[in-house]
Amino acid sequence: MLSLALAARRGTKRTSETRQFLTRSSCLPTKTHWHTLAPSNYSRVSSSRLKYTSTISAAGADITYPTGISNNSAGSKILRRKFHDDAGLVPSPAQRATIYALATPPGKAAIAIIRVSGPAARTVYSRMVRPARRGLPNLPASASPGSGSDLGQPVLTRVGKHKMMERCGVVDCDSGELLDDGMCVFFEGPKSFTTEDTVELYVHSGRAVLAAVLSSLSRVPGTRPAERGEFTRRAFEAGRIDLTEVEGIRDLVEAETEAQRRLAVHAARGTTRARFEEIRAEIIRCLAMVEALIDFGEGEDIEEGVYQQARDLTLNLREKINGHLSDNRRGELVRSGIRIAIFGPPNAGKSSLLNFLVQREAAIVTPLPGTTRDVLELSLDVGGMPVIVCDTAGLRDTTDVVEKIGVERAAKAVEEADVSLCVLSLEDSAGVTEDVRRMLQPSSLVLLNKTDLVPEAAVVDRVQRLGLPAGTTWWAGSVKKDAGMKEFTNGLTKVLKERFCETEDGTEPLITQERHRVHLQRASEYLDAFLETDAHDVVLGAEELRYAAVEIGMVSGMVGVEDVLDVVFGEFCIGK
Numbered sequence: 419m420l421s422l423a424l425a426a427r428r429g430t431k432r433t434s435e436t437r438q439f440l441t442r443s444s445c446l447p448t449k450t451h452w453h454t455l456a457p458s459n460y461s462r463v464s465s466s467r468l469k470y471t472s473t474i475s476a477a478g479a480d481i482t483y484p485t486g487i488s489n490n491s492a493g494s495k496i497l498r499r500k501f502h503d504d505a506g507l508v509p510s511p512a513q514r515a516t517i518y519a520l521a522t523p524p525g526k527a528a529i530a531i532i533r534v535s536g537p538a539a540r541t542v543y544s545r546m547v548r549p550a551r552r553g554l555p556n557l558p559a560s561a562s563p564g565s566g567s568d569l570g571q572p573v574l575t576r577v578g579k580h581k582m583m584e585r586c587g588v589v590d591c592d593s594g595e596l597l598d599d600g601m602c603v604f605f606e607g608p609k610s611f612t613t614e615d616t617v618e619l620y621v622h623s624g625r626a627v628l629a630a631v632l633s634s635l636s637r638v639p640g641t642r643p644a645e646r647g648e649f650t651r652r653a654f655e656a657g658r659i660d661l662t663e664v665e666g667i668r669d670l671v672e673a674e675t676e677a678q679r680r681l682a683v684h685a686a687r688g689t690t691r692a693r694f695e696e697i698r699a700e701i702i703r704c705l706a707m708v709e710a711l712i713d714f715g716e717g718e719d720i721e722e723g724v725y726q727q728a729r730d731l732t733l734n735l736r737e738k739i740n741g742h743l744s745d746n747r748r749g750e751l752v753r754s755g756i757r758i759a760i761f762g763p764p765n766a767g768k769s770s771l772l773n774f775l776v777q778r779e780a781a782i783v784t785p786l787p788g789t790t791r792d793v794l795e796l797s798l799d800v801g802g803m804p805v806i807v808c809d810t811a812g813l814r815d816t817t818d819v820v821e822k823i824g825v826e827r828a829a830k831a832v833e834e835a836d837v838s839l840c841v842l843s844l845e846d847s848a849g850v851t852e853d854v855r856r857m858l859q860p861s862s863l864v865l866l867n868k869t870d871l872v873p874e875a876a877v878v879d880r881v882q883r884l885g886l887p888a889g890t891t892w893w894a895g896s897v898k899k900d901a902g903m904k905e906f907t908n909g910l911t912k913v914l915k916e917r918f919c920e921t922e923d924g925t926e927p928l929i930t931q932e933r934h935r936v937h938l939q940r941a942s943e944y945l946d947a948f949l950e951t952d953a954h955d956v957v958l959g960a961e962e963l964r965y966a967a968v969e970i971g972m973v974s975g976m977v978g979v980e981d982v983l984d985v986v987f988g989e990f991c992i993g994k
């Protein structure tokens with residue numbers, strides 16, 4: 419079996435892109451962020467050592483930092499960036515800023531948590547925290563106003579034990595006045611979420627307490643309020659988490675249903691990243707084989723059949739990726755909500771069903787056909803899944819201008835829905851009208867309503883007379899009398915779970931964001947392109963595989979995702 423080490427032997431012939439794949443394929447420690455830089459970014463300062471600089475964007479400013487160089491086990495050159503121990507560096511403004519924010523919702527509550535992250539966190543600790551073990555909390559501040567570094571650079575102060583919660587007085591940074599009796603935790607960088615020194619203050623959540631603490635924080639030199647998602651962004655930029663984990667954290671905060679929570683926690687814990695990484699590692703394996711062929715050619719140093727082996731691997735991989743792509747958009751729908759459009763003839767009980775589902779009188783219900791004119795959308799939780807249910811106007815030919823528009827909107831809502839749910843009245847002898855039949859799909863679900871108005875013995879006969887398409891999933895019941903509705907809701911939950919939650923192998927869906935789908939789709943196309951190349955055209959084939967790997971790398975944010983960062987972090991709340 420060919421290894422990356424074999425491919426790495428090519429050293430000088432290798433393009434910078436290939437080098438990037440090799441270095442990224444290594445198992446990297448989380449505390450160290452690895453960058454591969456284009457050759458133009460470094461200059462030789464001695465024969466044995468290269469000096470690199472790299473620039474990253476953070477909080478709207480560019481940070482330039484020097485990086486060392488070392489060798490990985492495969493022998494390829496990799497660059498190593500260390501955090502927090504480059505004592506001689508002058509930090510850029512973005513690095514100097516120490517951010518703070520209320521991490522809990524504002525308002526009266528037992529406890530509020532205020533997070534502070536950055537080099538001035540130590541100053542904040544020394545000027546605003548009076549640990550109970552050090553005596554009375556209302557002693558004057560030990561650091562006089564303006565002491566420490568006005569630039570917010572780290573100052574050597576005594577701080578609490580790393581990760582240990584301690585009882586303390588929270589005092590004003592200037593006057594030393596006691597603001598609240600609370601708790602505090604100090605996280606010493608890089609062993610913190612952001613990799614920076616971090617202080618978390620636990621105080622009583624009262625308007626005046628929070629105002630006083632936040633005001634004091636704003637007066638500590640080098641601090642400023644955090645922007646949306648800025649703590650998480652710092653963690654991402656420091657290499658603590660990747661972009662799928664960032665998305666997972668955001669979704670965890672937003673999760674309202676059990677299915678959303680489950681999906682988000684997997685992403686936040688790195689399972690999604692690992693699954694994408696597995697795919698990328700497979701592509702790199704194929705790439706290494708093809709590149710070895712470019713260097714040595716089959717039959718010389720390399721066993722026969724390597725090209726075929728790479729093709730077979732790619733075929734399997736493409737099938738796997740396509741399997742994820744044809745997943746009914748399960749993951750995305752669990753995040754955004756499954757849209758169910760209720761449709762059917764007038765007076766069938768559609769609005770009654772909506773009210774039953776949301777358990778309140780949300781829609782107007784009258785015995786007059788044509789009551790509902792517009793589309794009414796409501797969110798609800800069906801068996802842990804987020805659902806957006808839409809009530810629509812009854813479908814019929816009408817000369818009423820307003821109702822006509824309502825019918826058109828109903829048709830559009832059904833078209834755009836993930837699930838269409840038809841409500842028919844068993845009392846209605848007209849059966850399935852032409853308007854309704856046009857919209858019935860094999861995947862449509864049907865509720866045959868008003869069983870209470872039909873003699874029990876006649877129900878089966880009535881159902882048969884409706885002439886529903888074969889294979890239609892249907893339930894019969896009475897919304898008004900709440901008869902058979904338990905079976906209906908259980909059945910609906912089961913269908914939704916089958917269609918949108920469960921995968922064949924029982925794993926959570928891989929794609930949870932449109933962004934993931936786009937990159938996977940492109941990767942699949944590059945794999946197709948590789949499979950179309952000729953065995954004699956391995957150079958072109960290798961290029962296609964390289965592009966496929968880059969696409970997958972973009973999902974985790976390893977490669978070129980600057981343009982999506984603002985979008986992702988913009989959806990965060992402040993304090994996360």
Ligand SMILES: Nc1nc2c(ncn2[C@@H]2O[C@H](COP(=O)(O)OP(=O)(O)OP(=O)(O)O)[C@@H](O)[C@H]2O)c(=O)[nH]1
Binds near residue numbers: 763812895
């Ligand atoms: N007996 C009986 N009446 C029902 C049942 N479900 C709904 N109804 C009644 O049927 C009438 C029409 O109900 P709606 O929910 O407004 O029907 P709709 O399909 O929304 O009607 P449009 O908005 O006109 O399209 C109302 O008087 C309801 O009380 C049921 O299960 N049994």
Ligand SMILES: [Mg+2]
Binds near residue numbers: 811
């Ligand atoms: Mg209605």
